[in-house]
Structures are given as structure tokens and as C-alpha cells.
Amino acid sequence: xxxxxxxxxxxxxxxxxxxxxxxxxxxxxxxxxxxxxxxxxxxxxxxxxxxxxxxxxxxxxxxxxxxxxxxxxxxxxxxxxxxxxxxxxxxxxxxxxxxxxxxxxxxxxxxxxxxxxxxxxxxxxxxxxxxxxxxxxxxxxxxxxxxxxxxxxxxxxxxxxxxxxxxxxxxxxxxxxxxxxxxxxxxxxxxxxxxxxxxxxxxxxxxxxxxxxxxxxxxxxxxxxxxxxxxxxxxxxxxxxxxxxxxxxxxxxxxxxxxxxxxxxxxxxxxxxxxxxxxxxxxxxxxxxxxxxxxxxxxxxxxxxxxxxxxxxxxxxxxxxxxxxxxxxxxxxxxxxxxxxxxxxxxxxxxxxxxxxxxxxxxxxxxxxxxxxxxxxxxxxxxxxxxxxxxxxxxxxxxxxxxxxxxxxxxxxxxxxxxxxxxxxxxxxxxxxxxxxxxxxxxxxxxxxxxxxxxxxxxxxxxxxxxxxxxxxxxxxxxxxxxxxxxxxxxxxxxxxxxxxxxxxxxxxxxxxxxxxxxxxxxxxxx
Numbered sequence: 146x147x148x149x150x151x152x153x154x155x156x157x158x159x160x161x162x163x164x165x166x167x168x169x170x171x172x173x174x175x176x177x178x179x180x181x182x183x184x185x186x187x188x189x190x191x192x193x194x195x196x197x198x199x200x201x202x203x204x205x206x207x208x209x210x211x212x213x214x215x216x217x218x219x220x221x222x223x224x225x226x227x228x229x230x231x232x233x234x235x236x237x238x239x240x241x242x243x244x245x246x247x248x249x250x251x252x253x254x255x256x257x258x259x260x261x262x263x264x265x266x267x268x269x270x271x272x273x274x275x276x277x278x279x280x281x282x283x284x285x286x287x288x289x290x291x292x293x294x295x296x297x298x299x300x301x302x303x304x305x306x307x308x309x310x311x312x313x314x315x316x317x318x319x320x321x322x323x324x325x326x327x328x329x330x331x332x333x334x335x336x337x338x339x340x341x342x343x344x345x346x347x348x349x350x351x352x353x354x355x356x357x358x359x360x361x362x363x364x365x366x367x368x369x370x371x372x373x374x375x376x377x378x379x380x381x382x383x384x385x386x387x388x389x390x391x392x393x394x395x396x397x398x399x400x401x402x403x404x405x406x407x408x409x410x411x412x413x414x415x416x417x418x419x420x421x422x423x424x425x426x427x428x429x430x431x432x433x434x435x436x437x438x439x440x441x442x443x444x445x446x447x448x449x450x451x452x453x454x455x456x457x458x459x460x461x462x463x464x465x466x467x468x469x470x471x472x473x474x475x476x477x478x479x480x481x482x483x484x485x486x487x488x489x490x491x492x493x494x495x496x497x498x499x500x501x502x503x504x505x506x507x508x509x510x511x512x513x514x515x516x517x518x519x520x521x522x523x524x525x526x527x528x529x530x531x532x533x534x535x536x537x538x539x540x541x542x543x544x545x546x547x548x549x550x551x552x553x554x555x556x557x558x559x560x561x562x563x564x565x566x567x568x569x570x571x572x573x574x575x576x577x578x579x580x581x582x583x584x585x586x587x588x589x590x591x592x593x594x595x596x597x598x599x600x601x602x603x604x605x606x607x608x609x610x611x612x613x614x615x616x617x618x619x620x621x622x623x624x625x626x627x628x629x630x631x632x633x634x635x636x637x638x639x640x641x642x643x644x645x646x647x648x649x650x651x652x653x654x655x656x657x658x659x660x661x662x663x664x665x666x667x668x669x670x671x672x
Contacts, residue, residue, distance in 0.1 A: 146178060146179060147173075147186055147187075147188075148171035148187035148188070149188055149653065150172040150188065150191065150650075150653060151170065151184050151185065151186070151187030152170040152172075152191045152198050152650075153169045153184065153185065153187075153190050153191065153192060153194075154169065154192055154193050154194040154196075155193030155195075155196045155624055156168075156196075156197050157170065157180060157198050157199075158197050158199040158592060158595045159180075159199075159200070159615065160200040160595055160596055160612055160613040160614060161596060161613060162592050162593060162600075163592065165197060168180050168181055169181065169183065169184035170198055170614065171184040171187060172187075172650075173653075175653040175654070175667070176617060176619060177614065177615060177616055177618055180614060180615070193624045196625060197591070197625055197627050198614065198622060199226075199599065199614065199622070199625070200595075200600065200612050200613055200614055200623070201649065202225065202226045202228065202229075202575045202598040202599060202623060203227070203228070203229045203556075203598060203599060203602035203603060204222060204230050204231060204558055204575075205231055205393075205426035205556045205558035205602050205605065206231065206234050206393050206426055206559065206560045207222070207232055207234065208257060208561060208562050208563065209222065209230050209232060209286075209563065210239055211258045211263055212259060212261065213277065213282050214263045214276065214277075215261035215262065217280045217281055217282040217283060217668075218283045218662060220283075220642070220662055221563065221640070223283050223284055223649050223656045223657055223662070224642045224662070225572070225574065225575040225646065226576070226623035226646050226649055227284055227575060228611075228622075228650075228651050228668075229284060229287065229608075229621065229671065230284055230285070231286075231288075231558075231606065232277075232286055233288045233290065233331055234289060234331050234362065234364070235257070235291070235332075235336060235339075235364045236291045236331050236333030236336065236339035236364065237254060237293045238254070238258070238289070238291040239258070239267070239273060239294070240267050240268070240273035240288075240291075240294065241270055241298045242294060242297075243297075244268050246297070252533075253450065255496040255533050256436045256438075256494065256532070256533040256534060256564075257435075257562060258562075258564075259562075259563055259564035260496050269321070269325065270290060270322040270327055271321075273288065274288060278669075281666040282666060282668040283651060283656040283666050283667070284651055285611070285651060285652075285670070285671050286671070287608070287670065288327050288670070288672065289328060289329050289330060289362055290323065290327040290329070290330045290331070291330070291333075292330055292331060292333070292339050292347075293338050295315055295318050295319060295330075296315065296341065296342065297338050298318060299314050299315050299318065302337060304337070304338075304341045305341065306343050307343075307346055312349055315349075315350065316349060316350060319350055323357055327672060328607065328671070328672040329359040329360040329361065329391075330350060330359075330360075330361055330362070331361075331362040331363070331364070332347065332361065332362070333364040334364060334365055334366040335364055335366060335367075335439065335478070336364070337446060337449070339364075344378055344381060344382065344385075347378075347386070351383070351388040352386045354386065354389075355386055355387040355388035355389075358389075359389075359606075359607055360388070360389040360390065360424075360605055361383075361386070361389070361391070363379050363382075363390055364393045364394070365378070365392060365393075366378065367477070367479060368394075368396050368397070368479055369476075369479050370399060370402060370475035370476050371475065371477060372397060372398075372402065372405070372409060373405075373408075373412060376412060376413065377412075379423070380416045383416075383422055383423055388422070389422035389423075390421075390422065390423055391424045391425060391426070391605050392423070392424070392426075393425075393426060393558070393560070394427060394433075394560050395425035395426065395427050395549055396427070396541055396546075397541070397542070397545050398433065398479060398481075398541060399474075399479075399540055400542070401474070401475075401484075403542045403544075403545050406545050413552075417554065423554070424555070424605055425549075425552075425555045425556070426558040426605075427546070427550055427556070427557065428570045429546060429550065429582060430541075430546070430569070430577075431539060431541040431543055431546060432538060432539045432540070433481070433538045433540050434493060434536065434537045434538070434560065434567070434568035435535065435536065436533075436534070436536070437490075437492070437523065437536040438453075438532040439479060439481060440470060440481050440490075440523070440536075441453070441527075442470075442476070442477075443477070443478055445462070453532060454527075454528050454532065457524050457525075457528040458528055463521070463524065466524065470482040470520060471520070481540055484538075485538055485539055486509070487508040487509040487512060487523075488507050488508075489507070489538060489539040490507060490508050490523075490538045491505060491506065491507050491508075491536060491538075492504055492505070492507075492508065492511065492526075492534060492535075492536060493562070493564075493565050493566050493567060493568065494535040494562065494564040494565025494566065495526070495530055495565065496533045496564055496565075497530055499530065500526070505636075505637070508520075508522060508523050535564065537568050537636070547582070547586070550578075550582060550588055551588060551589070553593075554601075555597065556598070556601050557574060557575060557602070558574070559571055559574040559575075561574070566639060566640075567639050568636075568639060569634035569635055569636055570634075571634075571639070572633075572634035572639060572640055572641060573632030573633065573634035573643055574632075575598060575643075576631055576643035576644075576645065576646060577632035578597075578598070579594060579630045580631040580632060583627075599611075599613065600613050619653075620650055620652060620653035621650065621651055621652065622649070622650045623648070623650075624648040625645055625647075626645040626646075629645035630644065630646060631644045647659055647660045651668050652668070652669065654667040
């Protein structure tokens, strides 16, 4: 057989968890045509001597929704070996959107997705999927229908249960999103308007997903003080909706909560043992990254952004916020400020471009530099910047991270916000797993880690053409040095590319060759 390209001389890890074996990989028309020793008949031979050849990595939780339109090469992803980005996360993404609400919705999402100079020309998910295809990205992409956007489309930001007719409209809208290629639905129950949903609403939407065999991907209501109740809600949705539920960025946040690890894992394993279809993903770091406004209690955010900003400027509200944010808890929301204080929260992005000298500094450091109170500095910044700033919060424990990563049903995601001075996970998550948790700490075997990043992730989203090295599937492949792969991104220098990943192919076309970007943009929109 004549091959267009051969990856020769490497050891193949096929993504299933099986041990590596010596073989070449032959590619024809963007697909794997053969996996066997001695395939030297290719027009282009990629020397993989000393390397592991594996399926391209799947980022289960990506926030590249707009970045991929601004820079379709997405080097921070492809240089990690990522060949598929799952967009539309946390219930908060760009489609569907009412035409008259584009500007306001764009502003709302800026802290999460950035605000690159991209014209918003879409309204429906079908429109946005078409726009992704037109962008011709380097990696493949797939899109989750975002629950918050659906709810905003139907009832705006109203904080109330849906009527029967409204719920039927939401279900029909979800069906149209899935028909347009969405690979499931995401929810962000820590963020309005997803947070306004009742469990019953989620169950009703889950039934739509269950009928299609597609997942509900959940940023749960609470990841710390009330984590058990939040997980119980997802178990109820999976059971009532007869659907699979995938928990985004599984964690135990807040030092006072880390001791509950064993009980929480037992709760999840018990649900799975009785047939609940429950999986999760995780980023391999001890710091979270999200909107700075997440520090605020739910009552402070009622009525939408304008009402919240006005409230932040009121002296009485400041007094109440100070008492609640600096108390001992437990709290019904993820009170990052209580967990870490000003010394544990870093300002990572201000989308307006203001206060760039503050980026990468803790609020304790910022307050010292300006001679102010740290909490007042944070609340003033939120008010002045219309709630858009983003943060990094050191709320987690390394022992808990390792324990969750060992769970065989937990996959990997970057959850990387790409604006400002980002969390290093945007550039380093996948090589960090291979370097720190496989080679150095031996938390996982190499076979287990690759399976988590590939076939296991593909199964979550029902994607059968990716995630394995096997004849007939898409030639989405990564070749890495198991002894030299390493993340280089740090909290101090978060935009550094990793080492030890010389080759990445998407649809059989190299997007990274000999450690450098090729400029090729062969990615497809999957779903």
C-alpha cells in the first residue's frame, strides 16, 4: 500500500489502556490506513524513533470559543498535543443568541471568553458551527449547547422557574441545537442565568439528551462547602433524565472541605455502582480560574450586571459583603475569598485593558501597592469594570487533586481562560499530567493517562471516530517523548509552550512538526 504519510519507528499507545507496542502508522486521505511494523512506503516519513505515538488529546473543557475565530491555529492547544477542543462550556457561550442581545451577551461573556476583534454574525448554533467551519482551525472542535444561552434566548435573565410552555420551548430549542451538531448540553449552575434553573428543568432537558445518547456537562452549583448536595442534584438529574452526566472540573474547594474527600468519592462511586451514568474531568492544578465576580454571594448578583454594579457602590452593601466574605462559613456559594483571603486570589484578566500592571498579582499585593483595603480594591474593580475581571484562586489541595485523578472515570481538561495573564493550565495541562503525575509522582501509568486524555474523553461525548489509534479512524495523532515531555507554563510565566511534543497531526496533516507550528489548518467541526 502507498501511504501519504507514515509515522515511523515509534511505540504506539492506542488509547484503550493497552500497553505500548512497536509499530508504524500509515495514513491515507486523513485516516489511519495501517498500524504495523515496517510501513516505509510513505511519501512523507515522520521519524518517531524514541517517541510514543498516541491518539491526539481531547480537551474536555475548553474556553476557546472566540479565540479559535481570532487565531485558528490555537497554538496553546495544539502545542500540548490537543487535537480536539470541546467548546460551549459552563452553560455560558456564544450561541444561540437573540440578534438584539448580541452586544450585551458579548459583554457578559468577555471575562470568560475574552473579547477579540471578531464580528458576531451568528444567532443560532447552526450559524456558529458554520462560522467555526469557515475559520478552518488547526485542531478539531466540537460545541456543547450552553444552557445559560438557551435560557437567556427563551426568558432572558429572569430568576424564576419556567412555565410549562417555556420549558417546552427550551426543549425544542435544545433539539435544534443538537440537530445542528451540538455534542451535548453544558450547564453552569454557579452562573446566571443557568443558576436560575430548577432541578426539574434540568431533568426535563436531560430527557432530550438521553434520547440522543448525549451528555449533560455540568459546572455544578457548589464545589466546596455544599459539594455533596450539588453532586446529589446531578445524580438526581442523571436518574430522572435518564441521561449521562459529566461533571466539569471535579474538585473539592476550600481547605475546610478537603477532609471530606473519602466520603465524597464514596458517594460518587455508590451512584455509579447502581447504574448512574456519571463521569467527570479535571485540570491538574491546585488553583481555580474564573470570573472574579464569583466571590459575590447570589443575592448580590440579583437583577443582572447593572443592578449588581449599583449595589457594589452602596455603603450598606459593602458592609454586608465584608461580613459574609470574611466569615467562617459554611456558605451556599463558592466563597473563594473566605477560603483563601486576599493573598490567595490573583487578578488574571481585565478585558477592557485597564490595570494591566495589576495582572498576575494577588489582591493583598495590589492593596499594599495602592495603600487600600484588599476587599475594597476587589469590589471597586468589579464595579468599575462591569464585573468582567477574571481571577486565579488557590483553593485546592495536591493530595485531593491526585486522588481524583486516580479515579478511572475522570478525564482531563484545561478549563483555560485565554485572556490577560492566564492560568498556566491553558498552556500546560496535558504535558503536566504526563510529566508530573506519570513520570515523576507515578499517580498514573502512561497507559492510564493516555486513555484518560483520548478514548475515555471521546466516549463521554459519543465521538467514535477519534480517541484511538486504529485502522479506519481519523488520523488525529500526537508523538511525544515520554522521558522529556514537560509543561513549562508557570503562574509567573503562564504562556510558555511545553517541551517534548515534537509532532501533532490533525486529519493526517501535521499542525506541529519538529516542535514548531506548521501553519496548517485541517481541523473539522465534529459532533
